[in-house]
Amino acid sequence: MTTAVKVHEDAKSRLEELQAEIRLQTGRSVTQQELLTRLIDDAYESRDEVIDSFRKSAVPLSEEEKAAMRRDRYHSGVETDESDIDDVLYG
Structure with a gap:
């Protein structure tokens, strides 16, 4: 059974x-049907990524989101420089 699906001209191209x-x-x-079936099968296997691609973008942050990030920051009392970060990341 086949069903017609409308797509934008650029997607069709x-x-x-x-x-x-x-x-x-x-x-x-x-055929385009075979190709679409393969693409859908592949997308189904990585559906979390596909779903995430439809989420609202986190960038740029709203002023409210920026304020929430600033509120949740804390100072550990330890000075950190680039070499400290490199040591943690790269050993």
Whole structure:
């Protein structure tokens, strides 16, 4: 069973480019249906990344978010310089 899905012209164009690139590099012709099925299968395997890509961007922060970050900061009383950070990160 197939169902029609509307896509923007630029997405359709990129799908066609990818389809052509597959044909050029593999010598195998694939239908757009096969290609979309493969892309969906791959996206399903990494669905957390796909879902995260639709979350509201954290940058730039709103003034309220900046204020919350400043409120939650604390001073440990220890001076830290770049070499200290490098030691912690890289051993």
